[in-house]
Amino acid sequence: MSKPDINECETCVAPAEAFSVVGNETRLSILEALWQADDRPVRFSDLRETVEMRDSAQFNYHLQQLTDQFVVNTDDGYDLRYAGKKVVRAVIAGEFNQNPRWGPHELDADCVTCGGSLVAVYEDECIAVDCADCGHPHGEYPFPPGGLTDRDRDEVMRAFDQRVRHLHCLAADGVCPECSGKMTSHVEREGDCCIGSDVRVEHVCQQCGHSLCSAIGLVLLDQSDVVHFHREHGVDLNGTPYWELPWCVSDHGTTVHSTDPFSVTVTIELGGDSLAVTIDDDLAVAEVERTAAVPADD
Numbered sequence: 001m002s003k004p005d006i007n008e009c010e011t012c013v014a015p016a017e018a019f020s021v022v023g024n025e026t027r028l029s030i031l032e033a034l035w036q037a038d039d040r041p042v043r044f045s046d047l048r049e050t051v052e053m054r055d056s057a058q059f060n061y062h063l064q065q066l067t068d069q070f071v072v073n074t075d076d077g078y079d080l081r082y083a084g085k086k087v088v089r090a091v092i093a094g095e096f097n098q099n100p101r102w103g104p105h106e107l108d109a110d111c112v113t114c115g116g117s118l119v120a121v122y123e124d125e126c127i128a129v130d131c132a133d134c135g136h137p138h139g140e141y142p143f144p145p146g147g148l149t150d151r152d153r154d155e156v157m158r159a160f161d162q163r164v165r166h167l168h169c170l171a172a173d174g175v176c177p178e179c180s181g182k183m184t185s186h187v188e189r190e191g192d193c194c195i196g197s198d199v200r201v202e203h204v205c206q207q208c209g210h211s212l213c214s215a216i217g218l219v220l221l222d223q224s225d226v227v228h229f230h231r232e233h234g235v236d237l238n239g240t241p242y243w244e245l246p247w248c249v250s251d252h253g254t255t256v257h258s259t260d261p262f263s264v265t266v267t268i269e270l271g272g273d274s275l276a277v278t279i280d281d282d283l284a285v286a287e288v289e290r291t292a293a294v295p296a297d298d
Helices: 015-022 025-036 044-051 056-066 082-092 153-172 216-220 224-232
Strands: 071-074 077-080 102-110 117-123 126-131 137-142 183-188 200-205 211-215 254-259 262-270 273-280 285-291
Touching: 015 025, 025 044, 025 056, 025 071, 025 077, 025 082, 044 056, 044 077, 077 082, 102 153, 117 153, 126 153, 137 153, 153 183, 153 200, 153 211, 153 216, 183 262, 200 216, 211 216, 216 262, 216 273, 224 262, 224 273, 224 285
Parallel strands: none
Antiparallel strands: 071 077, 102 117, 117 126, 126 137, 183 200, 200 211, 254 262, 262 273, 273 285
8 A cells, every 4th residue: 555645635734834834933832832721722812812922913823824733723712733732742852952962871780791881871862771891782762852851860761761662562563653653573683783683673664764673572571471470580570671681682592493484582581490482573472481490409
């Protein structure tokens, strides 16, 4: 099925035109006033008073430029459309007007490869986790600048961990975390990767081209057998940062059985017990095998 052509949509606005509409301080103030309103819809007079514009005609002109695409005019007043909310959220997140940097920030965690110290760096709206000693990468993923507000760096890293899980959960379910378009996933063995794994999963949106990659094991973070296995060994998988789990940031315990189609087993070991989870080319769990620790001889 071919992608819809925006030129075939009579009510659609070209991207350049849409950005030019909101590229105005008064119009952004209108959107922010609607966002902050205690109750919506908001009457024309109340909205103009909040924006503090005396000239009613000029205010109405700017409001009408936003109407239909970013704002909806109802019988009870004006309200935000989805696109309007996205604009305000982007401003709040700092995606248009912030470019902070910090790091390296030392983490209370060891490298899964050499046992060295892990550090996190925030740059270009991404957080990268790497080993300060051997350089092994433990993942680099987007994190909007707004996520740094009112959080210390440890709190930022906890939020980052949850965001990474959310991004990959959506991607594995076929939903692009950027545009909600269709995302396809496949196992890849060639090229460089921010995780440092030879075998990894590539998620690519068919609509906007957004992509994510991860070690194979990262798709198992919410798999029921894996969660239960960790719980039995006293490990809260949701409360353990992904970068502390060898099978989430490396090829540790990964065995490739075939490449056409792909069949990969990720083996997780805890307390002498092991859980082997076999994944097919569609990232579906094909088989789960558990092996108990062998008792030591008396």
